[in-house]
Amino acid sequence: MIETRGLSKTYGRGVYALRDLTLTIDKGEFVFLTGPSGAGKTTLLRLLLVQERPTEGEVTVGGRNLARLTAAEVQAYRRSVGFVFQDFKLVPRKTVFENVSFVMRVLGTPVEVQRRRTYQVLKQVGLQHRLQAYPAELSGGEQQRVAIARALANEPSLILADEPTGNLDPDLSVEIMTLFRDINASGTTVLVATHDRSLITLTGRRVVHLEHGQAGAPA
């Protein structure tokens, strides 16, 4: 599903956020990405979402070389990826419902299906009663759960999550991880960057440990 070969990313001169990273993640895998702060976890996820372009090497996802996609193809590719970022990235002007259902709306999903599916994913994160709220009216944890619901809504083939439980209490964190596991069980590839060792232990899946932009043995 995901393949990187000699992947490097430098910001400015000589600072490697990622250095010569070669990594394969199979379709349907659930992988944790760990490593100290500044190791390059977010950088890898940004490359996978084509927010950044590699300095060297290549990334392919589902056979697509991300560096070769046209602007329109990048958009189509992104619609097949669900992401949860540290800073949620919710549109403040849109309600919870609109935020979660946007991609379905773009794809022309029938309105009833949009409603049903949005309700369903919001229920999974325990926010079905806040459909008409605006992001500013929600707590940090609630916003994070809306972002998770949005990532799930479109039944993507790949989910990228950067500290998806950073703002959640332990119980909720476990629940969210269970959610990701269920999604993964239905065939979606999941890549989660996190510091939370307890979650990793609990979930018991493959761990990729990054250090100074390079993959090392899990500590």
Added chain:
Amino acid sequence: MRALRYALDEALVSLGRAGRTALMATATIGVAFFVLGGFLLVLTNLQRVVEDWASSAELSIYLHDETDDEARDRMAERLAGDPAVAGVEFISKAQARGRFQRDFPELADVAEALEENPFPASFEVRLRDGGADDAGAIAAAMEGDPSVADVRYDRRWLSRLSALVAGVRVAGLAVALVLVLGAALTVMAVVRLSLQARRDEIDIMLLVGAPYAYLRGPFIVEGTLQGGLGATLALVVLWGGHMAAGAGLGLTWQALAGTGAIAFLSAWQALSLILAGLVVGALAGMVASRGAR
């Protein structure tokens, strides 16, 4: 269709929020199109008058006193046979003097006292509608005739007037174009502002994979709406002005120009103006929304 619907919804919301700035842009477009429409209105009416006058042009052909009746009849026949000619009237020397005495009663005695009648005989030729262009040809032919002393026709100053109208048209269009360009720039500035106000939102839309039609569409629609609204507003104001002017100046104009009431722009012209407003707005929106990526 879906993208269009979305764009329309979003544009309306955005326009609602932009409020005063959007109104300013619409007003600027309105002013530009008011000037453009005003020029069109004035030009159309001037053009009509010039054409009217040109088509009712007359030709006066003065004859030498020595011209005999035979030569005179031949000329009358020739003129009457010309397809551009609507009618020919012969004014004899005596009739010419009579007319002068009628027009200037104080000088009637002077004219009577003269030993010899100084007034030449003439043909007064009325041209058919649209025959104004032939006036020159007829005049040239007649000037070559030995019995003809002089040919007068009002064609010369009419063509000068036509040239003047053409000049006004060029100048007017140039001014209007500059104004329309200014209006387009204003719309661009407003669209760019609302784009900047929503920069974060656009970045998020990009990340979730919104197609470019969804990203740029709202801004293009926003520009289009401003342009169309501005042009329509201009037409409405122009129409109001036309009605007011018609009430105040209508009779003077009719007396002066000798044509009917001041005409408003034709439906075709009005529609073209609105269409132009829409196009200018759309283009401005398109250019401004290129930043949405």
